Amino acid sequence: MPQNTEIAIDVRDAVKRYGPFTALKKISLSIHDNEFFTLLGPSGCGKTTLLRMIAGFEDVTEGAIFLYGEGIDALPPHKRPINTVFQNYALFPHMSVLENVGFGLEMLGKSKAEARARAGEALEMVQLSQFATRMPSQLSGGQQQRVALARALAPRPKVLLLDEPLSALDLKLRKAMQVELKHLQRETGITFIFVTHDQEEALTMSDRIAVMSAGELQQLGEARDIYERPRNVFVADFIGETNLMEVTVDAINGGRAQCHLGGGHKLTCDAVEGITPGAKVHMSLRPERLFLSVEPVENESLTGRVREMIYIGTDTATIVDLDGGPQFTVRSSNSSRGNARTFEPGTEVAVNMEHGAGRLLVD
Amino acid sequence: MAGGAATGGSVQSETYREARTWLLLPAWVTLGILTLAPLTIMLVYSFLTKEFRGGVIWEFSLAAYDQFFFDRGLFGDEPPRIEWTYIGIFWRSIWQAGAATVLSLLIGFPTAYFIAMRPQKERALWVFLVTIPYWVNLLIRTVSMKFLLRDEGPLNEGLMAIGLISEPLGIVNTNLAVQLGLFYSYLPFMVLPIYAAVERYNLALSEAAADLYAPRWTILRRIVLPSVRPGIVAGCILVFVPSLGSFLAPDLLGGAKTFMIGSLIEEQFKGNAGNWPFGAAASMILLTMVLILLILSARPSRKGVR
The missing domain is CATH 3.40.50.300 (P-loop containing nucleotide triphosphate hydrolases)
Incomplete structure (x- = not known):
């Protein structure tokens, strides 16, 4: 610049x-x-x-x-x-x-x-x-x-x-x-x-x-x-691909907002101005900032089942139905250093977030 | 493609060819009866001998063309000199028709441009308004023009009332009156093709020119006019050609000094002055001139790349 x-x-x-x-x-x-x-x-x-x-x-x-x-x-x-x-x-x-x-x-x-x-x-x-x-x-x-x-x-x-x-x-x-x-x-x-x-x-x-x-x-x-x-x-919706989730803010502690979404899944991300506990707001989660694993890697992973995997050349998109909650898209790179793994539809998986992946949005 | 079809194609194409012949027949008949036959008759008659008081004698003669171009004295026994009378009439006709065309272009282009720039749904109404006067017979319109232009008419009286002139302009029986008459007779033929061309014109070109520092008049001259040129050429031909052969406007609005080709030809076939071969010859000469003009205007004109 x-x-x-x-x-x-x-x-x-x-x-x-x-x-x-x-x-x-x-x-x-x-x-x-x-x-x-x-x-x-x-x-x-x-x-x-x-x-x-x-x-x-x-x-x-x-x-x-x-x-x-x-x-x-x-x-x-x-x-x-x-x-x-x-x-x-x-x-x-x-x-x-x-x-x-x-x-x-x-x-x-x-x-x-x-x-x-x-x-x-x-x-x-x-x-x-x-x-x-x-x-x-x-x-x-x-x-x-x-x-x-x-x-x-x-x-x-x-x-x-x-x-x-x-x-x-x-x-x-x-x-x-x-x-x-x-x-x-x-x-x-x-x-x-x-x-x-x-x-x-x-x-x-x-x-x-x-x-x-x-x-x-x-x-x-x-x-x-x-x-x-x-x-x-x-x-968030117009630029790139994203998982747009409606979440409820439970508490705000030291600049971090603890939220939950439908099905009781808990999420924590950076708080933004104008958000108070109890508020229903949207959270954006970029698919490429998420990754899948068989076992949860941290205590805040979301659990669900693979619905389907879509091969799109550079990446693979995996669509996951969260237990009792919304649908998620997770993207993983197909490069040899990437993290693409093949899951059969119906497999139970954990959806994990990279640090800072979740972004709260003011409407 | 003919012949491209595999076996059996020849039978099919034969039926097709036969059908095509029959389907084209109406076009050929129309063309033959309405164009070729009259032209042939005219051409033949122009080379026949005249019968007094109309009609022809079936005897080959060049007399009609000779009379048009050469003067051999009252009894036809003097050495030929160039006959300027008819050439003069032709020249005046060209000038009158040309002036009427220029007048039509000056009024017609802004009119057409204006209509083309109206919102889409309004345009049909404006085109309709332009054509309304032309539902009235040409003769009546031309006579009305005389009433408008004459010394006691609304034009002169109006101008005198507002004090612009102190006495009537005396327009009737002048070249100007004929030009105005021709202009009014054929104006829509100028407006409509130009309108069609301007409507197709991509206004983004004007914006691009303005964006590249061109002022308004430069945009009109350098971008708009060259783009709508085909419409302008079509309009000019459609006004010039009928004006050239017109006899109503010169007869009704003009005087002895405004005699035009149309009147000359008309006179040969009507009334006592009848000389059919001469009228036919004058028509053929007029036709030749118009054809040359059309060929010239149809030439692709790309003024070279600088």
């Missing part, structure tokens, strides 16, 4: 309303200079609306947006030093690849020679130099994607916005582009604001992630923070 903490984009109490519908409810967040920042959320959560407000395609109903300390709400899109990679690329179909990439530079009043040279450099950056004279329709989806990227990078914007740019690519290409995007961000030092609904993509690339839902910011933090210390049920 870059240590430079100058703020590139500052969104202050931004509200967006369309008639009676509120798309964004008072969002405030600061995006650092030279940061790979991701807006993550399901469709309709307001992430694209926020991105379009930063680009200038939507006005801000209330609140304000600042670019390096200067208010930009009055500026039309073509006067903002911000470029966008659009979801479906929006390449100009009647212009060659080089003309597309040089368009922004030309509009900025650069000389033809300079526009050409810099467009060429941008194409080189995305390894498409040999396609400069082609028309967009002659390129594959992945190549069009790169042209769109080069076109947005060529004018060297202060901030680059990416609106689900990888969603139309197949899985393999998407993975390759994720790495390449991250690399390009480091290389150019431009602040990237990336919008996606794919949590894995967000975790892979981002310095920081803002998880959004229903027009509200749910949690903002580094990938590890969000994955390991989700703040509420929505974040």
